[in-house]
Each structure stands twice: as C-alpha cells, then as structure tokens.
Amino acid sequence: MITHHPSLLRPPLLALPAGIRRRPTPPAFLPTTAYAPRPRSPAPLHRLRPLRAAAGGASPVGGDGGKREAPPPVLRAAMLGFARSNFLPLALIGGIILGLLDPTLGCLAHKYSLSKYSTFGIFVISGLTLRTKELGAALEAWPAGLFGLGSILLFTPFLAQFIMQVQFFPREFITGLAMFCCMPTTLSSGVTLTQLVGGNSALALAMTVVSNLLGIIIVPLSLSKYIGAGAGVSLPTEQLFKSLVTSLLIPLIIGKVARETSKGIADFVDGNRQGFSVASGFLLSLVPWIQVSRSRSLILSVQLKAFAVAVVVGVLLHLALLAFNAAMLQILSHLDQKGESVFARKEYARAAILVASQKTLPVLVAVVEQLGGALGESGFLVIPCVAAHINQIIIDSVIVNWWRQRDQQLSNAN
16 A cells, blocks of 8 residues: 655655756646746846856947947957058058059059149148148258258269169169169158158158259259269259149148138048048059059069169168168257257157158159160169169158157157
C-alpha cells in the first residue's frame, strides 16, 4: 500500500543547486488550470546593457533614454585622423600617381587651362582669409621680407654655377636644375603652406609678388652670368607681367574686397578656416598632377638611374636652401638686439623660410620655350625641374605638418 503521493518522493528544492528553482508539479487530483503559476513580468531592459557591452556592442539607448549614434570603428577613426593631418602631402602624392597611371584626365585639364583656374582660386581664398592686421604686421616685418628677396634673387642663383660643375648624362638634367636655381619663388605653394602653418600670409604674398616682378629683370641677368653667357637668353617680359597681374593680384583683390564689404562672408570664412585651407591644398595638388600627366611619356623614356640621380640632386638643393634660410634667420635674430627681433618671431620666420626656399616652375617653362633649344632638349631641361618642384612642395608640406603638430603639443601642455 502506497501512503505517499509519488511527487512527494522527489528531491526537495533545497537539494538543487543554488539560484535554481524548480517549477512545482501540480497534484494529480487537481486540474492543471487551477494550479497555473502567475505570469511573471519581463525583466527590465537595463539589465541587458552589461551583456551587450560585454559582447562588444554599443547600446543604442543613452543613460538619459535618448538615442545616440554608435561610434565609428577605431581603425576608421585613425585613418581619418591621419588623412586630416597629412592632407596636403597625400593629395600631392595621389596626383603624381594618378598622372603616371593615366595621363588622359591631366592632359585634358591642361588643355582647358585648369591650372590657371586653380591658381586663381588659391589667391581668391588667400584674399578671403587675409586679415587687415596681417597687412600691418607685414609692413612691420620688412627686414624679414628684404632678407627673403635677397635669398630668392641673389643667393640661390649663385648656387647655379656649382650645380653646373656636376658631370652627368644627359647634360640637360643638370642644366635644367641650374636654371631652376635662378627662378623666383612659387606663385602659390609658399603662400598656401604659410597659411596652413599659421605664418604671416601677407608677408608671404609680398615676397611672392615682389620677387616675381623683380625676377623679370634679374632672371635673364642670372641666367646669362651663371649658365648661358652666349646663349642670348631673353624673357617674355610683357607676357609674364600680365600673367602675374591676372593670376595673383586680381584674385587676391577680389577675395579681400569680398571680405571687407560683407561681414557675413568674413565671419563665415573665419569660422571655416580649416575647410578653406583644405580647399586651397586641393587646388595646389592639381598643379603637379597636370605637370606629371603632361610629361609622363618623357619621364618614362628616361633611364631610371639617371632620373633618380636628378631627383636626389633636386632634393639636396631644396634641403640646402631650407638649411641656409633657417640658419641665417637664426643668426640675424641674435644680431638684432632691439627688443623682440622680427627674425625671431615664428609667423615671420616661417613665412620667410618657406617662400625663400621654393622656386617656380611656370617661369622656367616660359624661359625654356624662349630659348628654342639653345641649352639643350627642352623636354629634358624641364623634367628634373618638374620633379624638383613637386619634391619641394612635398618636403615643405611634411615640415608644415611637423610644425603644426609641435604647436598643438605646446598649446596642450600650456
């Protein structure tokens, strides 16, 4: 005879592992509906958050109940940060690679004079971002500007006679680099890089305009003295003067007038200076892209060893100019004992170093066209100068990025 119900023979609840409760079994003599347990309310949602976080996911609900976007992946954020910090050199290198891979678009851009429009846009942006106080500061820094003009028009042409002593084949490579030394400063690169690094853009503009105007007179003299004494070198003076006015002065005036006549434009530009700097850097990168696209066939026809040697000579030349200008400014800053020297002020020194160390390619191309082959094959004269022009922009953009990062570190430390 059974005296106990079979359900009472099961192990008690206390024998189960801790934290686990067994659902009681209804007696056999009662209907199951009468013994149905009460439905339990669902667990609060906030209990799931630790599980989601532990699984690596981000909760779409914030602590205040509002929705927020999930953060981007770490790798993507790092890549974007690197691209922002090194936008200019990346754009320049990308333009070079694109021109070498497929020159079709670059040649088409040259056909429609896109480089002229890009230079026009660069100086419109320069006028928009040029503050009036920078003009007054540039006048105060006339000693730094005078030093820059002397370095551009007197010292660097003097180096041409030493470059001509290098024995190399084809000879036109060395002759072209020596001619490159006699050129004035770049029309847009120095000003753009000065703006990016926070230097005095008005001083950079002044040195750019004056050196190119004086270069119309001085460049033929330098070429005749150091390179082609009997070559009958001449420059298209009227054409170069008109080109300087239309590509530099007019767009600069347009941008400056727009800034001064409209407070809304001035406030918008001041609030988006980084965006305008990126736009100016993009326009600048179009120049080497077009140049490489035009010269692709000649570049590929040259022996790799000869081209590499010409590139190395151009890089060493630019590094020598940077070192000379930086050292001279340091020496002059110690010689000037009248308070804080203009040569020691960061915004003036950086503008002078960048602008005085660069050489322009368009003026060289115009000179080579006027020579008519008197100093050698025109294409071979231009090829090393194209490489030198691109290399100087890449090197200076790397220096500018280093300056900016150092300034950021100093500002964070303070």
